[in-house]
Amino acid sequence: MTETAKAICPEHEAAPEACPALPEERPAIFEERKDQIHRIGEGDFSMACNRDSLAGAVSQRACVFCGSRVVLYPIADALHLVHGPIGCAAYTWDIRGALSSGPELHRLSFSTDLQELDVVFGGEKKLAKALDELIPLYEPKAAFVYSTCIVGLIGDDLQAVCKAATARHGVPVIPVQSEGFKGNKREGYLAACKAMRTLVGTGDTGDISKLSVNIMGDFNLAGETWIIKDYLNRMGIEVVAGITGDGRVGDLRRAHGAALNLVQCSGATQDLAKMMRDDFAIPFKKVSWIGIEDVAESLYAVAEFFELTQPELAGNIVERTATLVREELAALMPQIKELRRDLEGKKAAVYVGGSFKAFSLVKAFRHLGMEVVIVGSQTGTEEDYRELAAICAPGTIVVDDANPLELSAFLKEKDVDIFVGGVKERPIAFKLGVGFCDHNHERKIALEGFVGMLNFAKEVHASVLSPIWNFVPRREQQRLERAEVLSEGPITGKEA
Amino acid sequence: MAANIVMDSVPSTVDEYKGQSHVSTTNACKLCTPLGATLAFKGVEGAIPFLHGSQGCATYMRRYIISHFREPMDIASSSLGEKNAIYGGGPNLKKGLLNAMQKYGAGVIGVATTCLTETIGDDVGRLLAEFREEFKDLPLAELVHVSTPSYSGTHMDGFHGAVKAIADQLCTEKVAANGRVNLLPGMVSPADIRHLREICRGFGVEPTILPDYSETLDGPALLEYENIPSGGTKVADIKAMGGARASIELGRAITSQETAGTSLRKRFGVPLHSLGLPLGLRETDSFFAALREITGRETPRDLALERGRYIDSLVDGHKYVSGLKAVVYGEEDMVIGLTSFLAEIGVRPVLVATGARNRGVAEHIQAIAGAVGGPVLRHMPIVREGADFFDIVEEAKTLSPDILVGHSKGQRAAREWNIPLLRVGFPIHDRFGGQRMLHLGYRGAQTLFDRLVNIVLEKKQTDSDIGYGYL
Numbered sequence: 007m008t009e010t011a012k013a014i015c016p017e018h019e020a021a022p023e024a025c026p027a028l029p030e031e032r033p034a035i036f037e038e039r040k041d042q043i044h045r046i047g048e049g050d051f052s053m054a055c056n057r058d059s060l061a062g063a064v065s066q067r068a069c070v071f072c073g074s075r076v077v078l079y080p081i082a083d084a085l086h087l088v089h090g091p092i093g094c095a096a097y098t099w100d101i102r103g104a105l106s107s108g109p110e111l112h113r114l115s116f117s118t119d120l121q122e123l124d125v126v127f128g129g130e131k132k133l134a135k136a137l138d139e140l141i142p143l144y145e146p147k148a149a150f151v152y153s154t155c156i157v158g159l160i161g162d163d164l165q166a167v168c169k170a171a172t173a174r175h176g177v178p179v180i181p182v183q184s185e186g187f188k189g190n191k192r193e194g195y196l197a198a199c200k201a202m203r204t205l206v207g208t209g210d211t212g213d214i215s216k217l218s219v220n221i222m223g224d225f226n227l228a229g230e231t232w233i234i235k236d237y238l239n240r241m242g243i244e245v246v247a248g249i250t251g252d253g254r255v256g257d258l259r260r261a262h263g264a265a266l267n268l269v270q271c272s273g274a275t276q277d278l279a280k281m282m283r284d285d286f287a288i289p290f291k292k293v294s295w296i297g298i299e300d301v302a303e304s305l306y307a308v309a310e311f312f313e314l315t316q317p318e319l320a321g322n323i324v325e326r327t328a329t330l331v332r333e334e335l336a337a338l339m340p341q342i343k344e345l346r347r348d349l350e351g352k353k354a355a356v357y358v359g360g361s362f363k364a365f366s367l368v369k370a371f372r373h374l375g376m377e378v379v380i381v382g383s384q385t386g387t388e389e390d391y392r393e394l395a396a397i398c399a400p401g402t403i404v405v406d407d408a409n410p411l412e413l414s415a416f417l418k419e420k421d422v423d424i425f426v427g428g429v430k431e432r433p434i435a436f437k438l439g440v441g442f443c444d445h446n447h448e449r450k451i452a453l454e455g456f457v458g459m460l461n462f463a464k465e466v467h468a469s470v471l472s473p474i475w476n477f478v479p480r481r482e483q484q485r486l487e488r489a490e491v492l493s494e495g496p497i498t499g500k501e502a
Numbered sequence: 503m504a505a506n507i508v509m510d511s512v513p514s515t516v517d518e519y520k521g522q523s524h525v526s527t528t529n530a531c532k533l534c535t536p537l538g539a540t541l542a543f544k545g546v547e548g549a550i551p552f553l554h555g556s557q558g559c560a561t562y563m564r565r566y567i568i569s570h571f572r573e574p575m576d577i578a579s580s581s582l583g584e585k586n587a588i589y590g591g592g593p594n595l596k597k598g599l600l601n602a603m604q605k606y607g608a609g610v611i612g613v614a615t616t617c618l619t620e621t622i623g624d625d626v627g628r629l630l631a632e633f634r635e636e637f638k639d640l641p642l643a644e645l646v647h648v649s650t651p652s653y654s655g656t657h658m659d660g661f662h663g664a665v666k667a668i669a670d671q672l673c674t675e676k677v678a679a680n681g682r683v684n685l686l687p688g689m690v691s692p693a694d695i696r697h698l699r700e701i702c703r704g705f706g707v708e709p710t711i712l713p714d715y716s717e718t719l720d721g722p723a724l725l726e727y728e729n730i731p732s733g734g735t736k737v738a739d740i741k742a743m744g745g746a747r748a749s750i751e752l753g754r755a756i757t758s759q760e761t762a763g764t765s766l767r768k769r770f771g772v773p774l775h776s777l778g779l780p781l782g783l784r785e786t787d788s789f790f791a792a793l794r795e796i797t798g799r800e801t802p803r804d805l806a807l808e809r810g811r812y813i814d815s816l817v818d819g820h821k822y823v824s825g826l827k828a829v830v831y832g833e834e835d836m837v838i839g840l841t842s843f844l845a846e847i848g849v850r851p852v853l854v855a856t857g858a859r860n861r862g863v864a865e866h867i868q869a870i871a872g873a874v875g876g877p878v879l880r881h882m883p884i885v886r887e888g889a890d891f892f893d894i895v896e897e898a899k900t901l902s903p904d905i906l907v908g909h910s911k912g913q914r915a916a917r918e919w920n921i922p923l924l925r926v927g928f929p930i931h932d933r934f935g936g937q938r939m940l941h942l943g944y945r946g947a948q949t950l951f952d953r954l955v956n957i958v959l960e961k962k963q964t965d966s967d968i969g970y971g972y973l
Contacts, residue, residue, distance in 0.1 A: 034605075036601065036605060058581060058583050059557050059579075059581045060581065060601065061578075061579070061580045061581045061594045061595070061597045061598030061601060062552075062578050062579075062580070062597060062598030062599065062600065062601025062602045062604075062605070063578070063581075063601055063605065064560070064564075064576040064577060064578050064579070065557055065560075065561070065579070065581065066561070067557055067561060068557065068558045068561040068562065069556050069557050069558025069559075069561070070558070071558055072558050072561070072562070087526070090617075091534055091617050091651075091652035091653040092527065092530050092532060092533070092534050092652070092656075093533060093534025093536075093537065093559070093562065093563075093652050094534075094558075094562070095527070095530060096530045096532070096533050096534065096566075097533075097562035097563070097565070097566050098562075099529060099530070099911075100914075114528060114529060115528065115529050115530065116526060116527070116528055117526070117527045117528075117530060118525070118526060118527070119526075119527040119530065120617075120653045121653050121654065122651070122653055122654050124653065125617070125621060125651075125653050132525050135525045135526075136525050136526035139524050139525065139526050140526050140528075154617075155555070155556055155587075155616070155617060155618040156617045156618065156621055156652075156653065158587075159587065159618065159621045159622065160621065186556040186557075186558045186559070186618070187555075187556035187582050187583055187584060187586070187587050187618055188583075188584050189583070189584070190557070410574060410576050410727070411605060411606070411727075411729060414727030415727075417727075418726070418727070429565055429568060429569060430561070430564055430565055430568060432568070432572075433568055433572060433573050433574040433575070434574055434727065436572070436723075437573070437574055437721075437723065437724055437727060438724065438725075438727055439723055439724075478723050479723055479724060479725040480725055483725055
């Protein structure tokens with residue numbers, strides 16, 4: 007065995023006959039990933055996270071570019087130009103259900119489609135030409151130029167090209183340093199925030215109310231930002247910018263005029279909120295627009311903030327908020343109760359991108375009488391997982407950066423009725439005959455706010471209560487096993 | 503920009519597209535090279551596709567492919583980070599290969615490169631040789647590798663490249679004649695692969711179909727999640743491809759390059775039948791003729807009946823579609839075959855576009871038309887290679903088409919123009935059952951024709967003030 011082999015697989019040298027490279031039984035969990043999984047109640051809590059994904063494992067994670075693209079994507083009047091080979095642009099064409107109330111430039115896919123010669127001689131000229139073509143044609147309010155792996159390697163000076171294009175066209179052309187291999191999705195979020203930061207503070211804030219907020223970390227999937235905006239407006243609060251739901255360049259420019267930033271999604275936009283706190287003294291509050299308690303608590307937190315900071319302007323804002331919540335719940339709860347009747351006692355698995363959503367979903371499932379027995383995310387922090395472990399029942403599996411092998415093993419072990427995840431998780435659930443609810447960026451049904459809770463309950467109900475589960479192998483086998491137990495019933499009864 | 507050429511007969515020279523006048527790409531009509539390779543590797547039994555690159559590539563392609571097939575599509579990745587980009591991705595690749603064997607029990611690992619690893623200069627062939635040497639005391643998986651820089655070619659190049667790599671790297675020994683037929687179908691649907699196998703068996707010959715993802719990407723509901731789905735071309739069968747009595751390779755656009763078929767001919771003398779995708783009547787006739795020639799058998803009655811019924815239905819339905827103007831787009835071989843199919847049922851292709859470049863699409867269309875010697879293709883369509891949907895839309899605006907024929911990504915244009923889109927090929931992201939969509943053979947032609955007539959009738963009925971009950 008060579009030195010390299012030893013370095014790659016030290017276990018092989020120690021005990022070649024039991025080499026993990028080719029075991030008889032293949033456990034679903036990689037040795038290296040054991041500390042990224044925790045079972046509540048089994049030992050002290052300890053989890054490693056924010057690690058690079060393991061080579062050879064099929065991680066559900068993406069890359070830096072994906073992180074940036076996902077955050078900036080909903081800015082509807084900006085040109086989003088992917089500087090790289092075609093794939094990065096093709097796979098993100100019209101990928102999200104992020105709605106716009108006006109322009110829809112974000113739904114087009116622009117690429118420099120780098121070719122071999124560009125890689126050899128550099129892509130700067132092509133990028134400049136592409137901008138010269140596209141900006142006059144679509145007249146965007148700004149252009150985001152995304153760097154990809156290849157651009158990071160060939161060393162195109164994105165800053166310089168963008169600066170020159172800004173001067174030529176008179177609109178901000180903003181480089182997004184999102185080379186895919188330079189970290190994971192989190193770095194991509196940060197790159198997106200840095201790009202947006204260049205716009206914030208450049209607009210006129212003269213006519214903005216003192217009772218105003220930015221809605222951050224919400225992407226207006228299926229119109230969700232509009233639901234939240236409606237609540238806030240009813241409370242007497244102005245929404246300056248959706249960052250980036252129903253996003254506009256002009257709104258970002260004047261976002262520093264808001265009195266408060268409401269940050270959802272632990273990773274995506276918090277960096278920008280911090281920058282705005284440091285540079286413009288705008289405080290931020292972490293919120294979640296998913297579930298019942300979390301939505302109500304978020305609205306109350308906003309009301310209390312303004313009651314405290316602007317008592318004269320805010321008036322009886324807390325009372326108004328209470329009325330709003332009461333009205334919404336009066337409409338919602340009877341319907342939830344109805345759906346809950348069928349769902350009581352069912353089990354759910356949650357595997358989502360950001361961990362804030364996992365928290366809210368655990369609570370939301372309680373309203374449906376359901377228990378979350380598996381919970382995980384792609385990019386949670388140790389603190390996130392510790393808190394998750396604190397609110398879930400003993401035996402619940404908490405997992406960071408999972409892969410299909412682990413997820414399928416957990417689904418089977420816990421015999422869940424529904425899996426909440428994204429498009430990459432769906433076939434795992436479906437293959438095993440488990441219900442599914444898409445809670446990711448492709449969803450077409452609004453799942454935020456009180457009405458979102460109702461939609462969520464309906465979604466879960468529609469999947470879990472379908473008669474088709476009777477016919478999937480998993481249930482057929484359980485039925486067979488039950489039948490066997492029944493036929494042996496009298497005998498075991500006698501023995502007892 | 504070339505003029506809108508409409509001619510009453512097939513011209514001797516076709517309007518040749520010299521390349522886009524713009525450098526930016528808007529709404530691409532192609533995908534990146536490694537995607538095709540992962541699909542091809544997915545069609546080998548016990549294989550796991552493995553991308554040597556950063557994590558995002560694997561995840562994006564999985565998502566894209568899953569949305570079409572609605573099946574698990576696990577692609578392993580060497581998950582390179584910044585350090586690896588500087589010092590080389592070798593250690594990550596090797597670690598990843600071990601993990602893929604260890605955790606997935608992969609019997610074959612199909613390694614495709616990405617723009618990242620091609621540019622940092624990783625020599626995957628050498629790395630794999632090192633790996634084999636370093637772990638020679640272990641029963642290793644078969645390792646196949648293909649170079650698929652994303653900045654060169656399209657997903658079709660990746661697909662054909664991977665198929666050739668599999669044949670070249672796994673089928674290396676001369677074996678005894680085994681009477682089988684190698685069938686290299688190109689990137690077709692699982693339903694197509696199943697139908698092709700059925701046809702071959704109808705002629706009494708067992709095909710080695712490479713790749714065969716008819717089960718791996720369209721499998722049954724299961725009790726246990728399979729690390730690697732059942733199905734796929736058996737490695738033993740691939741190793742025996744040199745002993746086949748003939749190879750049939752589908753796709754006219756690949757005839758000018760080295761392929762798995764030419765490689766098997768060169769190395770083992772396996773006769774090669776290079777044919778178009780059997781789309782529509784005449785291309786399917788050619789496919790059946792080849793099988794008759796290879797097997798010496800006549801077309802089985804049930805398949806001959808399918809041909810008869812198809813022609814009968816063409817007669818019944820011809821007036822619904824006659825003279826409709828169609829815009830066809832997609833992969834090069836798909837559009838060549840579709841144009842032939844559409845022309846022979848009386849639909850007039852006015853624009854044929856593909857994202858690929860230098861595939862001779864116009865010449866191939868002409869070749870099919872010329873081969874008939876009759877007025878099937880009465881008007882030569884405008885042919886665009888290297889096109890994106892910006893080009894397609896701009897060009898089509900002046901042609902006022904009645905229908906679009908292609909994959910899901912033409913949906914925006916169809917909606918804008920309020921014309922039907924006949925969804926075919928890959929990807930089908932906005933409809934159900936893309937993996938079960940049949941295109942090939944007489945039965946496939948029948949399916950396409952029925953669907954086409956029905957979308958035309960549906961529009962007619964919807965648009966009509968009266969909503970006729972009989973159409």
